[in-house]
Amino acid sequence: MPRSIRSTESTPERIAAEHAVLARRVQRMTGELTTAATTRMEDTLPWFVALPANERASVSLVAQSGITNFVEWFSAGLESKDHVGDIFSSAPRELARALTLQQTVELVRTSMAVVEEMVEQIAGTNEYRQSYLRESLLRYSSEIAFAAAEFYARAAENRGAWDARLQDLVLDAILAGSSDDALLARAAAAGWDVNKHVLAIVGPVPSNQIAIEVHMEQIRRTAKSAKLDVMVGVHNDRMITIIGGVSESDNPEIIAKPFVGHFGAGTVVTGPIVSTLQEAHSSALDALSGFRALGFVSTSPRLVASDDMISARVIAGDAAAIDPVVAKLRQDLSGDVRQTLACYLEVAPTIEGCARALFVHVNTVRYRLRRVLEATGLDPFEPTDALTLRIALMIERNSPEL
8 A cells, every 4th residue: 555545544444445446447447548558659659650560569568468457456456466577478579679678668657657647537636546546656667667677687588598509509510510501590590790700719718716607708798899709618628719700801819819818727729710600610620729739839828829830730630730731832832942941941951051952052042941931921940830841841742642
């Protein structure tokens, strides 16, 4: 019972009698109140008029339920909350997507305003009844606000759980090498632009002092702030992240840098940038290969590209990692350049010694070794690149079919 009503000298018998009178009058005016509320929404809520016909019908149904449930709630004595919670039960699940919480509040406010404006028509000139009805409306509006918040919170929770499950399915499909239409359909449903370039990142799982879900959510927020798509999951001792929306010209390490802090202690490995989500499998494979090969290098930076770990990856068992380098040696370098490279790496590891062994000028050796760097991106004078080139030369000699 409204407080101001209780504070009067009215007896319980009179309060019950006045309530019964008002309940009958409110029930008789249900149709008129519903029609007035719908008309008011059309006149004052531009977003309501702009809705498609099916969504507008659903919203109208909720507004009508708001009026009807108020009548039932008021008739039941203002104590039952069952009618209040039922206002959104008639709404389809799509309502939470069609309307924002703010729009739903406007919807309820408009409906209740219509009832409030008709208080005098319902209660007559009796100020006691008018006050009683207005305070009942205020209480009902408060209950509706909580019901709306609960409805949207539950919808957001369900949608979040579904989105997480959908992303898990996409990530599993990527790691399994699937590139069918189901992958694209699920990714599109998760909000991905499937035609944008993609990058994979693999790193250690964060410590268990903080729930892994917290770190994963931080990765999602970092991606959102950078206007990138992201999928993240944990597989055994590694956390795998797929980043979408990057450009072909981007540097993988620059893209990955903001995410590194969300991984555990140790080295994070980036795969190469690939053209589409369907090719994300190859980027993930390279990043995973690099992560497995970390034990074969003496020191590792916090962030490293898988392309900078080719020799270690080969030693770790990923023989195919060297294939692109072998192909470049064979296709982009002449026999003289390959011969000079082999002599420098295997016979005479100085420019002067190599020149003497080949009976050429030192500038010729410098030129040819510079051509190796231009064609492969690997520097014969840098120890790690030199090892990669030497392995590639060995395979090139013994793989005529490659």
